Amino acid sequence: MSSTQSIEALIDLMARLPGLGPRSARRAVLHLIRKRALLLTPLADVMTEVAQTARECLNCGNVGTADTCDICNDARRANGELCVVEDVADLWAMERSGVFKGRYHVLGGTLSALDSIGPEDLSIPRLVDRVSSEAISEVILALNATVDGQTTAHYIADQLEGRVTVSSLAQGVPIGGELDYLDDGTITAALRARKRV
């Protein structure tokens, strides 16, 4: 057995992480070994703990270390607004903005004819149940402005028709965006959603 076998195994695993390749994984592992007390040992401890405790929130699909996440447990966030996102990464992006004060629902993907992903493969039935069982006044569809994302948004809007107010995020010019660099689809959407100033 090689004396560096476990280190090579660590490099191989690190190289599978998003944004890392074999060379950058090698650099990261070398850095961890050099900062063993400061980084490697605490990282290993935290990773062990997360591996044992991380789970999906049974209510919204967010990732946490308990059966229900902090957002679902926070009574102040039960303001009647429910934001539907495709993925946990989108939930985290919304939370970073700090603007939304309601609760979330993670779909776990979007409808896709190509990949044969139907409504039953997503948490849409659970969403419909939540709208019925929780005091939800508005469902905000924060789905990607892609064909699959908007197909899913329309499908959900159909499912919730007549039960609750359904809205979706606006589409248009991003903050700091220059018209000259925008694709024609975004400009079309922005022009259609123009507002009086």
Add this chain to the structure above:
Amino acid sequence: MEWRDQGILLAVRRHGETSAIIEVFTPSHGVHAGVVRGGTSRKIAPILQPGAQLDVAWRARLDEHIGAFTVEPVRSRAAVVMGDRLALAGLNAVAGLLTFCLAEREAHPALYRRTEALLDLLDAMDLWPLAYLRWELALLEEMGFGLDLSACAVTGARVGLAYVSPRSGRAVTEAAAGIWADRLLPLPSVLLGQGDGDDAEVLTGLGTTGYFLEHRVAPELGHHPLPAARARFVELFARLRGS
């Protein structure tokens, strides 16, 4: 190997962290897949939406390789349809059926021209379902299951055609159908290019073309179920416009 063409984007799949594998329907090379390097970037991802008209250049060392595309947008159709659920469902149905039916790298120039014209009509949804029905007829023809609606299969009569035989795909008159009428498929006049093509007739016509897609084309392709996107479009059309 290298070629350049215009095409309609049918499907996009993420490939690795930064690339995408796209399927493009082109007039000279049919449905063709290839990798777009940087296809998930902020600059290129908005271009790579199904339905987009692209100028594509494909390059590979060998013809059997998947190869790489460089893409230039010609026009986007996604923004036109995103706010209209029926148009969006229609776009998905077209892309889904083409991906489902057509073999890779097999040219269908006539069907390509019809598809391009159909997608360019997406902002005229009052006309679109009828155009879509005619496109499905053209798709059946291209797949070798074209309907022969010129004369009655039994009597040869050219008037009074009311049904389509599910077995032969040929028209049958009301009189010739007799007691077998309930086993035949309805033939709305819109399929004969007659009448004003109202929504109820288009819906009936979609039922007939759907039968042949499901029972003739799909088994030929290995008994796959038809893409769910078509069923969703028909269901939505029936719900929004059927009455």
